[in-house]
Amino acid sequence: MAGYGFILLTTLFFGSGPTFARLAFDGGAGPLTLQFARFSFAALGLWLLLAALRRTQGIEIRHLPLLTALVVLSGGASYGYMTSVRSIPVPIASLVFFTFPLMVGPLAHLVGDERLTVRRLLALAVGFAGLALVLQGGLAHADHTGLLLAFGAGTCVAISFQVSRRLTAHIPPMVLTATVASVSASVCTALVLLDGGVELPAEPRGWIGVTGNAVSYAVGLTCLFAAIRRLGAIRTAIAANLEPVISVTLAALVLGEALSAPQAMGALVVLAGILLAQSDRRPAR
Template identity: 40%
Template sequence: MTAEPSTRRHFDPIGLLMVMGSAISFALTPTLNRLAYDAGSDVSSLVTVRFVVTVPALLVAILILGRSLKIGMRGWRNSAIVGVLMALTAYGYIAAVAYIPVSLSSLIFYTFPIIVGLAATFVNNEPLTPLRLTMLAAAFAGLVLALGVTFDTLDPRGLGFAFLGAVCAAGSVMWSGRTLGSHDTVVTTFHMMAVACVLAVLAQLWEGPLRLPQTGLGWIGFFGNAAFYCLGLVGFFAGIARVGAIPASMVSNVEPIVSILFAMTMLGEWLSWLQWTGVALVIAAVLAMAESDRRRAQQLSRA
């Protein structure tokens, strides 16, 4: 059973709030990662601990809620596919930073909502109206301004890794929204993360011992990264099941904006007026998309 097409969904503010909360949780992780980096950790160690912490946390949540881990062979297979995509997303996005500026890698990665929007038109039969296309373009333009992208250094390896992350992120959104809408979100996310965790641990064994932070603040960043990633995952996939792939990905555009604001607070990274223009453009696009979905749902309910 596949997820119901978004054209048949009612406007769901709870689902949108789930996705928004997920975006905020994910947005906190870059600054937390920076705290861990400054205390002596590295990318591979942060990715590994993120997955290793998330899997038992989800298992505890499942036990507390009294839910079964069984999702059937088809459900497990689809969860495993998303888990592989999530692992590739993490390594692609993080590896890109080693070759190109962070702002450029972020810009390329956050093309994934546009990839979802275009792909969903053909795969999930979700309408990509002129208004939606305009809002997707506006949000992307806002990201260009807000992230302060410079194109001075364009290493093909970095571009390739960043695009790998974007494509795999879009794939995980599409696949989960299409195949896992009828399953328990926490349970399917557990199976996704278990697969990603195995891949991360194998990669860490190849890389060598974990590099642990050397300060208290670094430990906060080290484990805070994993905790907020776990919360973000559950909220995001729960939101997809309720509102559909395109609205979920659209609302997720606030993630880099919140990340900028959090970095300003914690790291003293201030924005120019041009970047603030981008912030406003992205927020306006997200709100316009949400209002468009609400009106369309009302029209469908009257039909």
């Protein structure tokens, strides 16, 4: 039950990220500045919280290769997904990004972590069919750069699920998130300086977007690692199909993008796929 609670928080906070990113960009913030803000906020806030709870923990040298891979994957996913909404609508970005649940299952099966049962394959298919309904239309006229950024981000997330599964067995999720965010913030600092400095928002909505995006990342990523630790990569990926439903709903409320009847039907199909996946109680290998 704790795992399901964590994935619910993940979908709520990550689902709001694209809308906050769009507000940040519309308010004048630059892509690298947004990444610097979200990683720096997460690193600072989480290390302070860990210090207050006295739960800090060192990283063993043997974990550095996987940790480095996770930093690269997390940074690529963050930059690709959030930056894609500059050139394509939030629903389109979510549809392309959320091809990653289809990749997680086969990857986990290939590396021997979890068995890809027929029911789980069906759940993945049902979930993605629901996403196609929720986020239907607009792909033919979308900007190709935005599409590539969103798809690349989804690929990074699919691989990071397998990497983080191994790391969370030895490193607490909050410590792992703080470490990943700290290294990513350092890299972003160097990139911002090379790019000519920060591009601060010029309007209040830009500051709301930057702040909201940073908070959504810090909370969402911590809960994601905690969910993977308890539910496994496949179930977490399938349950994460709820996230774009939240993204589309917030885009409708905040950005004025209306939901059509087929999209509402798609949301119900996504939920059906999630319930189908969770009904498979066979233990993972």
